Structure formats: structure tokens, C-alpha cells
Amino acid sequence: MTTTLEQFKHDAAEKTADLRHRAVIQKAIATYDAAVARGRLRFADWQNARSHAAAIKWETINHLDRYLEQFERNVLANGGHVFWAETAEDARAHILQLARQHGVEKVVKSKSMTTEEIHLNDALEAAGIHTVETDLGEYICQIRGEPPYHIVTPVMHLTKADIARTFQEKLGTPPTDSAEELTMIARARLRQEFLTADMGITGANFAIADTGMVAITENEGNARLSFSLPRVHVAIVGIEKLIPRFEDLALFWPLLSGSGTGQAITAYSSLIGGPRQEREADGPREFHVILLDNGRTRLLADSEQRDALHCIRCGACLNACPIYKNVGGHAYGTTYQGPIGSVITPHLRDAEEWSHLPYASSLCGACTDVCPVRIDLHHHLLHNRRNAVQSKFDSPLQRLLFRAWLATMQSPAAYSVASRLANLALRLGVAQPLLKPWTATRDFPTPPKQSFKDYWRQHGRGA
Amino acid sequence: MRVALFIPCFIDQLFPNVGIAMVTVLRRLNVDVYYPEEQTCCGQPAFNTGYWDEARTLAARYCEIFTGADAIVSPSGSCTAMVRNFYPELLGKATQATAHTYEFAEFLVKKLGVTDVGAKFPARVTYHDACHALRELRLKDEPRQLLRNVKGIELVEMDQAETCCGFGGTFSVKFPMISYAMDEVKVTSIQKTGAQYVVSTDSSCLMQIDGYLRRQNLPIKTISLAEVLAAT
Numbered sequence A: 001m002t003t004t005l006e007q008f009k010h011d012a013a014e015k016t017a018d019l020r021h022r023a024v025i026q027k028a029i030a031t032y033d034a035a036v037a038r039g040r041l042r043f044a045d046w047q048n049a050r051s052h053a054a055a056i057k058w059e060t061i062n063h064l065d066r067y068l069e070q071f072e073r074n075v076l077a078n079g080g081h082v083f084w085a086e087t088a089e090d091a092r093a094h095i096l097q098l099a100r101q102h103g104v105e106k107v108v109k110s111k112s113m114t115t116e117e118i119h120l121n122d123a124l125e126a127a128g129i130h131t132v133e134t135d136l137g138e139y140i141c142q143i144r145g146e147p148p149y150h151i152v153t154p155v156m157h158l159t160k161a162d163i164a165r166t167f168q169e170k171l172g173t174p175p176t177d178s179a180e181e182l183t184m185i186a187r188a189r190l191r192q193e194f195l196t197a198d199m200g201i202t203g204a205n206f207a208i209a210d211t212g213m214v215a216i217t218e219n220e221g222n223a224r225l226s227f228s229l230p231r232v233h234v235a236i237v238g239i240e241k242l243i244p245r246f247e248d249l250a251l252f253w254p255l256l257s258g259s260g261t262g263q264a265i266t267a268y269s270s271l272i273g274g275p276r277q278e279r280e281a282d283g284p285r286e287f288h289v290i291l292l293d294n295g296r297t298r299l300l301a302d303s304e305q306r307d308a309l310h311c312i313r314c315g316a317c318l319n320a321c322p323i324y325k326n327v328g329g330h331a332y333g334t335t336y337q338g339p340i341g342s343v344i345t346p347h348l349r350d351a352e353e354w355s356h357l358p359y360a361s362s363l364c365g366a367c368t369d370v371c372p373v374r375i376d377l378h379h380h381l382l383h384n385r386r387n388a389v390q391s392k393f394d395s396p397l398q399r400l401l402f403r404a405w406l407a408t409m410q411s412p413a414a415y416s417v418a419s420r421l422a423n424l425a426l427r428l429g430v431a432q433p434l435l436k437p438w439t440a441t442r443d444f445p446t447p448p449k450q451s452f453k454d455y456w457r458q459h460g461r462g463a
Numbered sequence B: 001m002r003v004a005l006f007i008p009c010f011i012d013q014l015f016p017n018v019g020i021a022m023v024t025v026l027r028r029l030n031v032d033v034y035y036p037e038e039q040t041c042c043g044q045p046a047f048n049t050g051y052w053d054e055a056r057t058l059a060a061r062y063c064e065i066f067t068g069a070d071a072i073v074s075p076s077g078s079c080t081a082m083v084r085n086f087y088p089e090l091l092g093k094a095t096q097a098t099a100h101t102y103e104f105a106e107f108l109v110k111k112l113g114v115t116d117v118g119a120k121f122p123a124r125v126t127y128h129d130a131c132h133a134l135r136e137l138r139l140k141d142e143p144r145q146l147l148r149n150v151k152g153i154e155l156v157e158m159d160q161a162e163t164c165c166g167f168g169g170t171f172s173v174k175f176p177m178i179s180y181a182m183d184e185v186k187v188t189s190i191q192k193t194g195a196q197y198v199v200s201t202d203s204s205c206l207m208q209i210d211g212y213l214r215r216q217n218l219p220i221k222t223i224s225l226a227e228v229l230a231a232t
């Protein structure tokens, strides 16, 4: 059986060798970079905005119990329902039960990484419920049978031509190279689905404790249709999505759109405050919020990495990451890709199985510099590495090597002998085969005869 | 002021000229330097791989060896960051040695207040921001100020100056395919500048970049900032 690590190495090798793939995403990210650079200029003080947002999130996460209960009370007061799901299984089971209870045959979904995390679509389809992704990018993923490539930009890896080909193959539509036509093809199909769906499922960008509202940002209007047309609306909310106050949106909305796409604010910003009220003309008859833990409380219990729960899933750290830019989103094999994914996946899922991801980083720190809520991403990768060693997920050989290495480095005499041997081996060319992972693609330097220490002894002292 | 030289193990073994160049420049500026000969490695390879106990032992050793120096100077942003930024986390406290360790360019500009060391290097160069120098030590301008004052030099910025070269220590051998792709991105950006040399504070990055340049037979050379500043 292929392990997760082997699969990652295989996919990373394949993707890094695919120059066309790298060119496509690097171009997409360059466009993003330019938009975000302009977007940040809209803030009087971007660094200060980040600090302020981090402080609000810090406060929220450190008192999450209180804010969650306040949120729940307010949702109930607004006529909604709240379900606390400890696991993905709990969340899926509850949704299926709601679907049965309401005789749901068709579900429309708006973009939600949380539903990806709990593999909701498969569960719904298995129960015979027709499920349609309505975000254009997610719709394309769905008809291609692929997971989202990026938490914000699900089809970042596809060009217009790729999408046209997908539509041609899967939907039998005529070839076109016009983005408008492609959008119209999807829209014509999706409109029918909205009108006939029984249940709308969304995620949430923010859950507001003091009003019991769920905030959703999007650019296509599909989320708005997804929660307002069907009879039942279910919002799946990771427990870290809480913000304390309604007015915090004044900071968090532009912060999210500014970092996510460079927009001042997304085209549609919706607030859902409960089911349809008397005398209201539209809206769902029932409003259900599912508060999802699924491993998040493990992060919450870790005081060192708790700030990883600040994440607003803006995608900025992915776009800044030189690893992501070369291997792309699918190689990770996780719901959450890039730096934040490599930080949280070992906590949310099996720590040993995913222990390689924190090592798949050069620790350059570009992610930490862009994160709008100041998560100490690259240092958490280091913390995860230490945790992996402490849990003995490392190979016995590596452990042994570092012990021997330490013994050498503790003794100047041993260091001197070992370095002379290594020097000789490198100059004779016998050490290079041992360095195969390096020397297969890059030259390794031949060391000079004399080390700095030798030089110092001969010339330096007191000169 | 007694300044101790912290020569990281790979500089000692693979790139002694970088250390020698640093000594040359410091002596030119009349700095009194000494070299504690019992030094070996700062422990970064272990630390970055997750072996914090092993790294801690070497951190304590470093603090002992270098205690008493007014300043400790190193031709490596990466090892400086290890000492100044990460030792306190490992040891549970900052020490005199951790607080007074500086990267070479940082020491010249921020501690000595020198931006012109009287060097001459008539060539077209581009500067690679080493990640630890840039993001752990926040050195962006200091190396460039020093370079701009070198006689005859032409400094051309590359579009991906701040992009990681892909070295990352053991990362470069654990995930060579990713490391190599990053190297490729870096070198492509360097090539576009038409520079003859790529300069950096960190020889580990230069080793990675040079490994690609040499394998591909490209005419661009790598050189450490210390060596440029030592040239007259």
C-alpha cells in the first residue's frame, strides 16, 4: 500500500516536473499578487489592521466556550437550530437526518471547505440525494470529479481552455473560448437547480456571537440563492469561525476580501439571521447551524499553536508559499493546502500519517508575513516537527544519525576528525553518491583543503 | 570592543574564504576579532528537523563558548537567526551570547554604523535575499546599502529577490524535487537581470543556487557579500 508520504512525494515529483502546470498557477498567483498589493493600499495601516484582527481573534479563541454559547443562544432566539458536531461523522449523520425529515431530494451547495473536510457530497449522493455545487469553480471541480485545488480558488490550475474542454466533454456543450459563454452555460444549468432544490447547504465565513448571525462572502450570488430559495438552510460552521461582535465585520470583511482576492469587499456579502419571519417574502422555513469540532479542540488545547484557529481561510499563505507554487494544491492530499494545511492537518487528522507535511517546507517564512491574522505559521511547522520527533514518528536511522552528529559536534576533537574524513571523501568523489538526492540534479561543492580553523591557526591568530 | 567570530560549521568546512573575507573586512575597520576554536555547529540542522534536545545541548555549549564577547559576528543570517531568535525558545531564556550575536552585514551597518567598507568590485551583480536574514532578522536594506557603496559595482534587482531559493537545510534532500524546482525559479529570475554574480549574506543559499548554475553550465557565479566587501 502506498503511504501518504509516498503519495505526496510521487505527486510532488510529477507536478514540479510539469512546467505547464507550474506556469499556469504562477501566472494566476502573479495576477492575485498584483490585486492584493493594490488592495492593501486601501488600508490606512495594513500592519496595524493585522495586529488588531489578531488581537480580536486571540480574545475570541481564548474564550471560545463563552462566545460559542452566546452564539448558540442568539441563533435559538432568532428561531434557528444549533447542532454541536464533535466529528465529521456526527455532522454528516445530522444532515442526513434533516434531509430525511424534510423529504429532501435535491441539495444546492455554495462553496465551503468545511463541507469538503467532512466529505459531505459523497455522503449525500450515497443516500440518493442529488447534490449540486453552485460556485462556478466548485461546479467545475464537481463535474471533473476533483477536489478543490485551493481553498479560495478551486480551479486555479485550469485555464479557460481547460474549462471549455471540461464542459465539452462532461456536458456536451459546443466549444468556446469566451469566459462569458462558459459562465452562461453553468448559469443556465444552475438556475434550474436552485429553483427545484429542497435544501441549501453553505459554510460560513464568520459566525457572529452577539447577533447569532452567519456571514457569507462570495462573488457570484450563488450562496445567496443557495440559502434563500430552498425550504431548509443548513450552515456548517467550524467552531473557529466565531467573531465576538457585529461591528467586528467592519474589519474582518475587508481583511478577508483584501487578502483573499484583493477586493475592497466581495460582490455579495450576506448576513443570515435566522429563518423566514412572518411578513417576510422569502428565505428558508428552517435555519440550522452545525458547529463543527472535528479535531479543532485538539488545537485549542495546544497553547503553543492555538493561534492556528485564527485562520479566516483567505488563502494568502498558499499564494505566498514557494512550495505551493511549485507542487500545486492537489499534491498535498489534504482539504486545506499550503502552509496552514501543513500546520493544522497533523492536529485535525492522524498526526503520524501527516507528519511529513511540516517537513515539506523550506521554512522561508513568506506565509507568516502575509497572514492577515498573524498566525505564526512557519514556526508552527517547526513545532510540528518537534512534536513528530517527540512522538517517535521519525525513522530510527535518522534518530541515530542525529545522536552521532551531536556527539561529534560536542567535541572539537571529534569534529576535527569527522570533518577531515568528510573533506577527504568529498574531494576523492566517494561521498557524492551518498548525497544522491542533492547531486542527482545539482552539483555539490568540493571543499578546499584548508578549513577556516586551519587558516586561523596558520595566519589568523593575533595577526 | 572584543568581537568573537562565529564561523558556522559549513562555512568552516566548505566555504572558509567567506570567513576569511569577513576577518579581512573587520580588520580593515580596525575591529579587534578573536575566534574561539572550540566552536563547531549551532545546532540548526537538529533543531529544524525536530531534534530539540540535541539542539539544546549545542545551544548551551554556544552560550558557554561565546560568553564574555562584546559582540559575536557571523557570515550567516540563518545561523544568526538560530542563535538570536530560536535559542531563547530552546533554552527558555535569552543569554548575553544570544542577544549579542549579529549577522555580518547587520553588524557593520547597525552596530558599527559603516556602510562603505572601501571595497571595489567592478561587476554587474544581483542580490538574493536569504530568507532568515530577510524574515527572521529583517535585513533588507543593510546588505544593499553596503553593496551600493562598493566601487564599480552595478546592483540590479531581480523580480524574485525575496523568493526562497529552495535550500531549506534537510528539506533540500528530503524533498529534492521541490527544492530543485524552487532553485529553477530563482535562477530564472537571476538570469533575467543579466548579472555576472549573485550575491547573498548566506552561503547555504549560494550553494543551492551554484549547484544549479554549475549543473546547467550557466556562466553566472555566486559570491558571498563578505567576499565582495573584502575585494579591493
Ligand code: SF4
Residues within 6 Å of the ligand: A259, A310, A311, A312, A313, A314, A315, A316, A317, A318, A340, A370, A371, A372, A373, A374, A375, A377
Ligand atoms: S493561515 Fe492566515 S494567510 Fe493562511 S489562509 Fe489562514 S488566515 Fe489566510
